[in-house]
Amino acid sequence: MTKARSSLISIDATPYYHCVSRCVRRSFLCGYDEHAQQSYEHRREWIEKRLFALAGAFCIDVCAYAIMSNHYHVVFHINADKAKHLTQHDVIERWLAFHQGPSLVQRFMQGDELSEAETERCGEIIEVWRERLTSISWFMRLLNQHIASEANREDKCTGHFWEGRFKSQALLDEKALAAAMAYVDLNPVRAAIADTPETSSFTSVKARINAIENDKTDVEGLFPFVGNPRENMPEGIPFQLMDYLELVDWTGRQCREDKCGHIDNRTPEILNRLGFDSVEWLDAYKHEEKGTLIGTESSIKDALPLLGRKRLCGFRLPAN
Structure with missing residues (x-):
């Protein structure tokens, strides 16, 4: 049953959300369509350009994104304080x-x-x-309407391009945020489109790695990493960038070797800080798209009244 967007997105519950939009039927967002024998690879640039343009206007930050052949993922941060001071x-x-x-x-x-x-x-x-300007619904509307119009014009057709409303998940704590971002950044690796994060085109992790290689600390248009939570903390993602990249690399190797049951003995520091062990982390990563709320049981319980919901639902992450 379709839920009201107000029960899925509330800045009082959390500023972080994972959103997904999928194309209808066999429509291709980008990539190569073997059925039609036609390349739509250039559409990746459409959505990336539009995504960053909207992020520059809205008070909504892009934490992570991945543009796939028939869908795309984005992790957003709603910057309510920024909007108040405009x-x-x-x-x-x-x-x-x-x-x-x-x-x-x-x-x-x-x-x-x-x-x-x-x-x-x-x-x-x-x-x-x-x-x-702090509404993810308005942001996604302007993103999806633009891409649908451009694609239909190029395909010389009319009608629905997107499967329906975009899917959103509330990320209620740091564990949920880390799991969602890694899940998004590793989409091409999981789909066997890329071998490593640094070769995963049109993803936030590749953009961040490219910036490091060019001696830059931040990527224009992406919410920056600002380190562990502390007093007088600047706006940004509450992890160290290098810890996150190590985490993504480690998780990607586990995904490819998961059928053999192999778990790397080396665990990134960020896992210890967030209270995960390697088995718990992989379980959270694999179940990332399940449910509309993601967080520890206490985080979910705290968020329910803010979202106008009573039933304890969503994917529950282990507590520290």
């Missing part, structure tokens, strides 16, 4: 980057004299836009 002009400029604004707002931007009623109405419109 000026009215900032909000307008960001929203109008992808929309046509009413003449009233255009007059406001031009500095025209407005009546008291017009000023009040303009302020109301701006506050609605401010709220939408």
